[in-house]
Amino acid sequence: xxxxxxxxxxxxxxxxxxxxxxxxxxxxxxxxxxxxxxxxxxxxxxxxxxxxxxxxxxxxxxxxxxxxxxxxxxxxxxxxxxxxxxxxxxxxxxxxxxxxxxxxxxxxxxxxxxxxxxxxxxxxxxxxxxxxxxxxxxxxxxxxxxxxxxxxxxxxxxxxxxxxxxxxxxxxxxxxxxxxxxxxxxxxxxxxxxxxxxxxxxxxxxxxxxxxxxxxxxxxxxxxxxxxxxxxxxxxxxxxxxxxxxxxxxxxxxxxxxxxxxxxxxxxxxxxxxxxxxxxxxxxxxxxxxxxxxxxxxxxxxxxxxxxxxxxxxxxxxxxxxxx
Amino acid sequence: xxxxxxxxxxxxxxxxxxxxxxxxxxxxxxxxxxxxxxxxxxxxxxxxxxxxxxxxxxxxxxxxxxxxxxxxxxxxxxxxxxxxxxxxxxxxxxxxxxxxxxxxxxxxxxxxxxxxxxxxxxxxxxxxxxxxxxxxxxxxxxxxxxxxxxxxxxxxxxxxxxxxxxxxxxxxxxxxxxxxxxxxxxxxxxxxxxxxxxxxxxxxxxxxxxxxxxxxxxxxxxxxxxxxxxxxxxxxxxxxxxxxxxxxxxxxxxxxxxxxxxxxxxxxxxxxxxxxxxxxxxxxxxxxxxxxxxxxxxxxxxxxxxxxxxxxxxxxxxxxxxxxxxxxxxxxxxxxxxxxxxxxxxxxxxxxxxxxxxxxxxxxxxxxxxxxxxxxxxxxxxxxxxxxxxxxxxxxxxxxxxxxxx
Numbered sequence: 001x002x003x004x005x006x007x008x009x010x011x012x013x014x015x016x017x018x019x020x021x022x023x024x025x026x027x028x029x030x031x032x033x034x035x036x037x038x039x040x041x042x043x044x045x046x047x048x049x050x051x052x053x054x055x056x057x058x059x060x061x062x063x064x065x066x067x068x069x070x071x072x073x074x075x076x077x078x079x080x081x082x083x084x085x086x087x088x089x090x091x092x093x094x095x096x097x098x099x100x101x102x103x104x105x106x107x108x109x110x111x112x113x114x115x116x117x118x119x120x121x122x123x124x125x126x127x128x129x130x131x132x133x134x135x136x137x138x139x140x141x142x143x144x145x146x147x148x149x150x151x152x153x154x155x156x157x158x159x160x161x162x163x164x165x166x167x168x169x170x171x172x173x174x175x176x177x178x179x180x181x182x183x184x185x186x187x188x189x190x191x192x193x194x195x196x197x198x199x200x201x202x203x204x205x206x207x208x209x210x211x212x213x214x215x216x217x218x219x220x221x222x223x224x225x226x227x228x229x230x231x232x233x234x235x236x237x238x239x240x241x242x243x244x245x246x247x248x249x250x251x252x253x254x255x256x257x258x259x260x261x262x263x264x265x266x267x268x269x270x271x272x273x274x275x276x277x278x279x280x281x282x283x284x285x286x287x288x289x290x291x292x293x294x295x296x297x298x299x300x301x302x303x304x305x306x307x308x309x310x311x312x313x314x315x316x317x318x319x320x321x322x323x324x
Numbered sequence: 325x326x327x328x329x330x331x332x333x334x335x336x337x338x339x340x341x342x343x344x345x346x347x348x349x350x351x352x353x354x355x356x357x358x359x360x361x362x363x364x365x366x367x368x369x370x371x372x373x374x375x376x377x378x379x380x381x382x383x384x385x386x387x388x389x390x391x392x393x394x395x396x397x398x399x400x401x402x403x404x405x406x407x408x409x410x411x412x413x414x415x416x417x418x419x420x421x422x423x424x425x426x427x428x429x430x431x432x433x434x435x436x437x438x439x440x441x442x443x444x445x446x447x448x449x450x451x452x453x454x455x456x457x458x459x460x461x462x463x464x465x466x467x468x469x470x471x472x473x474x475x476x477x478x479x480x481x482x483x484x485x486x487x488x489x490x491x492x493x494x495x496x497x498x499x500x501x502x503x504x505x506x507x508x509x510x511x512x513x514x515x516x517x518x519x520x521x522x523x524x525x526x527x528x529x530x531x532x533x534x535x536x537x538x539x540x541x542x543x544x545x546x547x548x549x550x551x552x553x554x555x556x557x558x559x560x561x562x563x564x565x566x567x568x569x570x571x572x573x574x575x576x577x578x579x580x581x582x583x584x585x586x587x588x589x590x591x592x593x594x595x596x597x598x599x600x601x602x603x604x605x606x607x608x609x610x611x612x613x614x615x616x617x618x619x620x621x622x623x624x625x626x627x628x629x630x631x632x633x634x635x636x637x638x639x640x641x642x643x644x645x646x647x648x649x650x651x652x653x654x655x656x657x658x659x660x661x662x663x664x665x666x667x668x669x670x671x672x673x674x675x676x677x678x679x680x681x682x683x684x685x686x687x688x689x690x691x692x693x694x695x696x697x698x699x700x701x702x703x704x705x706x707x708x709x710x711x712x713x714x715x716x717x718x719x720x721x722x723x724x725x726x727x728x729x730x
Contacts, residue, residue, distance in 0.1 A: 022514070025510075051513065054547075056543070057542045057546050061536055062536075062539035062540065062542065065496065065502070065503060065536060066499050068500050069449075069499060069500035069501060069502060069505070069506065069523075070504070070506055070507045072488070072504055073506075073507025075507050092493065092496065093499065093536075096493045097493065097496050097500070102702065102703060103697070103700045103701055104478050105481075106476055107699060108483075109482065109483075110703045112703075141709075142702065164704060165704055166703050193707075239708075240707050240708045242707075243707070
């Protein structure tokens with residue numbers, strides 16, 4: 001066991017992937033000499049060389065497109081997109097090429113490409129640096145999407161993404177990069193495409209993922225002071241979504257709040273609400289309530305605290321759920 | 325002979341001519357400085373072919389197959405067969421047997437010449453029009469029609485032929501070609517005994533405007549990737565002429581990326597083959613990428629859904645027909661005494677059988693089960709797909725008694 005930050009855990013996970021399989025390589029802007037703008041790949045170029053840790057030209061479509069070509073040659077590229085809002089020049093390659101390769105080839109070809117994207121707000125940054133575009137990718141069949149919320153998951157889930165035969169997008173909660181936790185490098189965390197119940201409760205369930213998991217846990221602790229027993233689920237995987245774990249919880253608690261930073265409209269919360277209402281309609285004591293961003297481009301940094309779901313927004317949603 | 329006459333239905337001629345004058349079209353585009361050629365439109369073979377490329381004098385003699393008679397005949401055969409394939413496919417589309425067809429008539433030399441220049445270990449990334457290249461890579465021509473029949477989005481195993489699936493999103497495949505070439509580089513570092521190889525990125529003058537072409541050339545140059553960019557400039561991106569895509573010959577763009585660019589007469593199969601052989605050797609031997617612009621003409625429509633009479637002059641088409649890639653090689657083969665009527669008649673007979681077999685193959689292609697499509701989305705089990713498959717099976721089984729969806 002070692003204590004490390006999420007950023008360090010991903011670094012160690014990438015290091016393990018590079019060491020385990022000579023076909024893996026990292027690609028991205030400024031990931032080599034600099035170690036990435038968040039230093040997540042710090043030191044890897046020094047240890048594995050320029051052919052395995054590639055400082056790419058500044059072109060996201062180029063990064064994803066060449067990664068697909070490398071995968072066709074038998075490699076396992078791990079791409080870094082510098083910020084969430086900069087993935088869109090690569091969106092075409094991800095959705096029209098990477099996601100569809102297996103279907104187009106009638107199952108003959110795989111594209112085991114990993115795309116790491118630091119995402120989410122709360123870092124006081126400028127435009128395009130604080131977005132949560134996961135729903136745009138979740139809507140695309142052929143992709144898998146995971147998002148770790150703690151160092152232990154981060155260390156293992158990045159490695160599991162690398163060994164997965166399907167393309168995997170790893171959304172990394174950038175404002176939690178320095179969140180510390182225990183990492184057991186000898187104990188894999190199991191299926192990365194499942195949700196984890198982090199806190200048991202009996203009266204309501206809060207589903208969150210990525211950067212909002214600590215917020216959900218804090219909200220549950222606050223609710224407990226009001227005598228409400230709130231269960232917290234870390235979704236971990238956004239595609240596929242582990243509806244079994246969520247549904248099982250809601251059947252026990254009767255109430256569900258889903259929280260994410262992304263705007264609620266057309267989002268992951270809506271999908272979970274729909275599925276749960278189909279699967280556990282008679283168990284629901286209240287409508288599923290979504291907590292998320294508003295239907296606006298991500299706001300300027302000076303007001304992002306008001307925009308981002310926080311403990312109070314989750315508690316307010318719980319209040320509404322308990323009002324039924 | 326040679327694919328016959330193309331339809332030249334003319335209406336709104338005045339309008340098209342007026343628009344063409346405004347766009348500066350209809351002018352002589354044959355006199356292209358620096359365009360490499362060994363077999364001219366009249367079927368006359370030049371003594372040799374040399375060019376100054378990136379400051380070096382290149383003599384293409386080692387790459388030319390002009391003195392290899394059986395090879396010349398086989399090049400003609402490939403071009404003839406793929407033109408016949410094109411005609412049969414167009415007919416199949418017109419008869420409602422294909423959803424769409426993308427003709428290649430006029431571009432046979434560019435495709436057969438470049439395809440035949442490749443070695444087995446090279447890997448081609450086509451657009452959706454590279455039927456001639458497919459032929460040279462050993463793809464069954466009927467397999468191509470599976471996509472246009474609507475029974476698959478692929479059609480063949482790319483790894484068996486080193487010929488990737490058709491890519492319909494313009495220019496996307498150029499980055500795949502560069503990435504693949506980066507993989508070749510790494511493989512050869514790990515195992516220098518591997519045969520030297522390169523990838524070939526096919527694209528057209530229309531796609532040259534796409535950002536992915538720019539990014540692929542930047543990546544290729546940055547990493548000295550063993551890739552040949554093969555641009556077929558067929559003059560028209562559906563209705564927009566290449567003069568709207570570029571103000572300089574496309575081959576010249578290579579200079580901006582820092583690697584050689586060559587314009588070759590795309591209707592001269594011998595020149596195309598030689599230039600591509602040279603470029604592949606350049607790439608394979610670690611000297612980096614090359615851009616080839618094969619200057620040609622789409623003698624037919626963009627697709628069977630297109631109507632070229634709306635936007636281009638029939639005079640242009642007529643003029644280009646005098647530069648037909650098959651006709652000029654036929655003229656040469658006859659004048660050099662390398663082929664006679666018996667050869668051409670025999671080939672026509674072979675093509676008739678091929679077309680007939682092709683038609684039978686297309687008519688026997690049946691739709692896949694939608695059920696089978698669930699299995700091709702992900703490589704590993706995916707609970708949502710499995711759940712939806714179970715629903716679909718259950719839903720379908722509800723019709724079993726009625727025999728409607730059996």
